[in-house]
Amino acid sequence: MLDRAFLETLRAIVGDDGMITATPALQTYACDGLTGRRVSPAAVVLPLTTAEVAEIVRACAEAQVPFVARGAGTGLSGGALPVADGVVIGLSRMRAILDIDLDNHQVTVQPGVTNLEVSKAVRPLGYFYAPDPSSQQVCTIGGNVAENSGGAHCLKYGFTTHHVLGATFVTADGRIARLGGAVRDAAGYDLLGMVIGSEGTLGIVTEVVLRIVRVPESTETVLAAFATMGDAGEAVSRIIAAGITPAAIEMMDRLAIQACEEIVHAGYPDCGAALIVELDGPAVESAAFLRDVLDICAASGATETRVAASEAERALIWKARKAAFASMGRISPNYYVQDGVIPRTRLRDVLEQIGALSATYGLRVANVFHAGDGNLHPLVLYDNSEPGAGERALQLAGLILDACITAGGSITGEHGVGSDKACYMPKMFSPGSISVMGRVRDAFDARDLCNPGKALPTPRLCGEVPGMYRPHAIEMSGLAERL
Amino acid sequence: MASVAPELVLFAELVGAAHVRAADASDAVGGVVPSLVVSPADEDEVASVLSAATARGLAVVARGGGTKIDWGSPPERCDVVLSTSRIEGIVDHEPADLVCVVRAGTTLSHLQKTLASAPGFRQRLMLDPPQGDAATIGGMLATAASGPLRTRFGTPRDLVIGASFVLSDGTVGRSGGKVVKNVAGFDVAKLLIGSLGTLAIVTEVAFRLHPLPAASSTVAFESRSVLELCEFAARVGRLQVTPSVVDLHWPEGVVVVRFDSSEQGAAVQAERVTRDIGGRNLTPDDGAALTASRAGSPWTGAGAVAAVATLPARAGEFLSSMSATCDAVAWRPLLGTGEMRFAPEALETVRTAVRTAGGRLAIRRGDVFVSGDADDDVAVDLMRSVKRQLDPARTLSPGRQVGGI
Ligand SMILES: Cc1cc2nc3c(=O)[nH]c(=O)nc-3n(C[C@H](O)[C@H](O)[C@H](O)COP(=O)(O)OP(=O)(O)OC[C@H]3O[C@@H](n4cnc5c(N)ncnc54)[C@H](O)[C@@H]3O)c2cc1C
Numbered sequence: 001m002l003d004r005a006f007l008e009t010l011r012a013i014v015g016d017d018g019m020i021t022a023t024p025a026l027q028t029y030a031c032d033g034l035t036g037r038r039v040s041p042a043a044v045v046l047p048l049t050t051a052e053v054a055e056i057v058r059a060c061a062e063a064q065v066p067f068v069a070r071g072a073g074t075g076l077s078g079g080a081l082p083v084a085d086g087v088v089i090g091l092s093r094m095r096a097i098l099d100i101d102l103d104n105h106q107v108t109v110q111p112g113v114t115n116l117e118v119s120k121a122v123r124p125l126g127y128f129y130a131p132d133p134s135s136q137q138v139c140t141i142g143g144n145v146a147e148n149s150g151g152a153h154c155l156k157y158g159f160t161t162h163h164v165l166g167a168t169f170v171t172a173d174g175r176i177a178r179l180g181g182a183v184r185d186a187a188g189y190d191l192l193g194m195v196i197g198s199e200g201t202l203g204i205v206t207e208v209v210l211r212i213v214r215v216p217e218s219t220e221t222v223l224a225a226f227a228t229m230g231d232a233g234e235a236v237s238r239i240i241a242a243g244i245t246p247a248a249i250e251m252m253d254r255l256a257i258q259a260c261e262e263i264v265h266a267g268y269p270d271c272g273a274a275l276i277v278e279l280d281g282p283a284v285e286s287a288a289f290l291r292d293v294l295d296i297c298a299a300s301g302a303t304e305t306r307v308a309a310s311e312a313e314r315a316l317i318w319k320a321r322k323a324a325f326a327s328m329g330r331i332s333p334n335y336y337v338q339d340g341v342i343p344r345t346r347l348r349d350v351l352e353q354i355g356a357l358s359a360t361y362g363l364r365v366a367n368v369f370h371a372g373d374g375n376l377h378p379l380v381l382y383d384n385s386e387p388g389a390g391e392r393a394l395q396l397a398g399l400i401l402d403a404c405i406t407a408g409g410s411i412t413g414e415h416g417v418g419s420d421k422a423c424y425m426p427k428m429f430s431p432g433s434i435s436v437m438g439r440v441r442d443a444f445d446a447r448d449l450c451n452p453g454k455a456l457p458t459p460r461l462c463g464e465v466p467g468m469y470r471p472h473a474i475e476m477s478g479l480a481e482r483l
Numbered sequence: 484m485a486s487v488a489p490e491l492v493l494f495a496e497l498v499g500a501a502h503v504r505a506a507d508a509s510d511a512v513g514g515v516v517p518s519l520v521v522s523p524a525d526e527d528e529v530a531s532v533l534s535a536a537t538a539r540g541l542a543v544v545a546r547g548g549g550t551k552i553d554w555g556s557p558p559e560r561c562d563v564v565l566s567t568s569r570i571e572g573i574v575d576h577e578p579a580d581l582v583c584v585v586r587a588g589t590t591l592s593h594l595q596k597t598l599a600s601a602p603g604f605r606q607r608l609m610l611d612p613p614q615g616d617a618a619t620i621g622g623m624l625a626t627a628a629s630g631p632l633r634t635r636f637g638t639p640r641d642l643v644i645g646a647s648f649v650l651s652d653g654t655v656g657r658s659g660g661k662v663v664k665n666v667a668g669f670d671v672a673k674l675l676i677g678s679l680g681t682l683a684i685v686t687e688v689a690f691r692l693h694p695l696p697a698a699s700s701t702v703a704f705e706s707r708s709v710l711e712l713c714e715f716a717a718r719v720g721r722l723q724v725t726p727s728v729v730d731l732h733w734p735e736g737v738v739v740v741r742f743d744s745s746e747q748g749a750a751v752q753a754e755r756v757t758r759d760i761g762g763r764n765l766t767p768d769d770g771a772a773l774t775a776s777r778a779g780s781p782w783t784g785a786g787a788v789a790a791v792a793t794l795p796a797r798a799g800e801f802l803s804s805m806s807a808t809c810d811a812v813a814w815r816p817l818l819g820t821g822e823m824r825f826a827p828e829a830l831e832t833v834r835t836a837v838r839t840a841g842g843r844l845a846i847r848r849g850d851v852f853v854s855g856d857a858d859d860d861v862a863v864d865l866m867r868s869v870k871r872q873l874d875p876a877r878t879l880s881p882g883r884q885v886g887g888i
Binding site: 101103104105126147148150154158159161162171175176177178179181182183184185186187188189190191193194196197198214215216217237240241243244245281282283284285288289341342343344345370373374375408409410411412413414415416417421425428429430432433434435436437439440441442443444455456 | 577578579580581582603604605606627637640641648650654655656657658660661662663664665666667668669670671673674676677678682693694695696697717720721722723724725744745747748751752755790792793794795796817818819820841842843845854855856857858859861862863864865866868869871872873884885886888
């Protein structure tokens with residue numbers, strides 16, 4: 001319980017309509033997209049300005065109350081999981097697009113603006129905001145910055161960190177800093193680069209300057225069907241090896257295709273694996289690369305290829321892909337979204353391992369992923385009403401991460417470590433590496449009040465979790481620690 | 484440092500006598516002459532050298548190829564130059580994954596040659612900093628140096644996917660990995676890139692690579708009016724084309740636009756520019772010759788060199804005001820960044836003009852070196868805090884960063 005005087009201090013800053021303390025309403029904020037973990041905060045505040053955020057943070061710092069920033073709550077790693085007896089700072093009311101500056105190819109927004117709103121605002125002017133997480137209709141720019149979010153088109157265009165020029169930043173003790181900026185090459189350390197992807201643990205972003213990109217002249221989208229994931233993976237490797245950089249290469253397996261078809265009816269062929277390849281650029285260039293890609297698909301054993309003939313056809317192909325997570329509900333009562341990365345050349349091999357794990361555990365795994373950059377999203381399907389099924393699903397999901405690490409990859413490509421994977425960090429990083437990250441965190445927030453317990457492992461946190469989360473001795477000893 | 488001999492013996496024990504020597508005037512860093520040059524062989528030796536230096540209160544400056552050793556403010560102290568020349572070689576190159584891992588003391592030119600010769604692949608690291616041939620990977624990271632390719636591919640921060648490093652207390656750490664997409668753990672490498680060696684010694688770096696283009700087409704637009712040159716570049720920026728290079732050169736009065744793509748893709752984009760806004764299409768030979776002739780600019784020739792940034796849209800006005808003051812300017816109009824050379828006496832004039840334009844200035848060559856002006860006190864405070872956490876004894880390049888960090 002927070003003391004009454006402290007709550008009144010917060011209320012004075014945000015007013016009655018910016019403050020939530022009633023239990024049922026607090027429940028809404030108890031989890032993010034990782035719905036299995038829930039903690040009710042003591043209070044939620046919804047500020048409107050940078051100054052209000054700074055005042056709230058100062059009040060929390062003074063009273064030693066932990067606080068957690070929250071955007072739309074679509075995060076999938078429990079990054080916005082509240083701290084009991086802590087405060088959630090919801091940025092959803094700070095949703096103004098403050099400036100569109102075409103001369104300098106940039107847009108300034110508040111953190112609660114959704115990803116898609118940015119592109120919508122500049123699209124009529126011939127521009128777009130490149131990072132496009134599948135959750136883009138809902139997720140916020142603040143959340144994107146915190147997670148360094150990616151999306152299908154990041155293969156060509158890069159991630160959030162490549163598109164943020166500057167930010168207004170409230171430090172963990174409530175001071176206001178300007179990091180980076182519209183004028184490039186700010187002197188000193190790249191604090192902005194450090195903050196992007198730090199999962200809200202270093203401070204709160206209250207204004208962001210984004211780079212916008214000219215819409216390409218033409219876009220070609222291919223949907224290719226293959227008998228097996230291995231064949232599709234072969235096509236991916238050959239496309240990359242041919243020196244083509246598509247805007248996106250996405251892959252789905254049979255189960256994922258079936259689930260998506262149930263809700264979107266996009267007419268995907270019934271096949272073992274579907275590949276979506278998108279090429280953009282000047283018309284002659286994308287047409288030339290399109291021919292190359294079609295040849296490569298044929299040579300890799302594609303059973304069918306379709307080229308979207310209209311904007312509507314393209315949109316339908318993408319609609320099915322972007323509905324992949326949501327559609328799992330149609331084929332399974334429960335599912336867990338894993339997020340791991342492998343070198344793209346290891347695709348066939350790791351997918352086989354996932355198949356074997358799925359058989360061993362007797363749980364179905366649907367695969368849908370950003371194949372171009374080796375970012376896997378295995379969806380582990382289970383039924384919570386079956387005793388022990390949830391636990392088995394988590395174990396299986398954990399073993400998939402082990403396979404990613406062994407293949408030379410990563411435990412997360414875009415969903416972040418959050419509270420979900422903090423205890424996996426020692427599998428990827430040596431104690432020395434983690435201690436350096438901890439020292440960076442201390443540099444920003446010595447009192448450990450800003451989103452504590454996320455992103456980095458803590459003894460308290462990782463001592464509590466079941467055995468399956470614990471790193472094996474062999475990994476702790478550094479065998480898995482090879483750059 | 485009071486006397487050289489005992490320290491020489493100490494470091495000789497750590498790295499071998501053949502790899503420690505007394506320093507001379509040619510080893511000076513920003514005018515400060517060190518006592519010793521120590522060349523550790525690997526990460527472990529770097530860790531022991533740094534621990535020993537820190538325990539004795541010695542200041543250490545890392546040196547790669549030495550091409551940018553004077554960038555940044557002069558160090559407050561410099562006892563030991565830590566040469567990375569032996570921490571050399573390519574650890575891993577996975578052409579099919581378009582990634583490589585390379586030791587910090589490797590020269591960029593050696594890396595590029597190795598990458599280009601992988602059988603069956605044509606690829607490279609898309610960075611081309613000034614004095615790039617002798618530059619090492621570590622030095623390029625510490626200075627965040629980039630060149631014309633920045634317009635399309637960015638700076639080291641955009642292409643580094645992982646790094647190993649050693650802190651001054653000997654802690655060995657790593658961030659990132661060797662896959663292009665990865666958000667696990669704090670991206671500590673971001674802090675090290677552009678740190679001017681003040682936070683850690685980088686020992687190994689993983690990069691994202693790009694395929695070499697099949698073809699290039701170059702457009703040149705000439706004018707004696709800086710404003711006209713800037714306006715041309717801005718119009719290129721509004722076209723639906725993706726140039727790799729858009730560079731403005733003064734006093735030559737030319738904007739060079741280069742497209743790297745498929746044969747057709749490059750040609751079509753170049754034609755689009757000449758048709759819609761002007762300039763002339765160069766033959767491949769002429770394009771290559773023009774690029775080569777401008778490659779060293781503005782570094783070739785005497786005088787001070789400054790790195791400057793302004794809002795892209797304000798550059799025309801700013802550069803016009805500088806056209807008489809500066810002897811040479813190489814500018815990236817789409818980003819609003821560039822380098823300019825001028826007589827040392829003109830420094831105050833340049834500084835005032837940059838300030839008037841709301842820009843930033845760092846002095847890279849001249850009588851004084853300045854790592855730039857910090858424009859936000861709270862940010863500088865955070866930077867100090869980072870320095871205190873990672874290098875509390877101020878062993879590494881003390882005083883070289885903004886605010887005397
Ligand atoms: C169906 C679905 C599809 C998805 N697809 C993708 C995808 O393709 N690519 C991808 O990268 N992600 C994807 N995600 C994950 C998620 O949408 C992203 O991580 C997104 O960036 C989170 O934004 P949010 O506003 O919901 O943030 P939240 O979930 O509210 O918060 C996420 C983290 O950001 C912090 N935070 C929020 N706002 C701020 C702020 N202003 N300042 C500092 N810290 C802040 C929080 O403390 C928390 O740690 C998907 C999620 C779902 C549910």
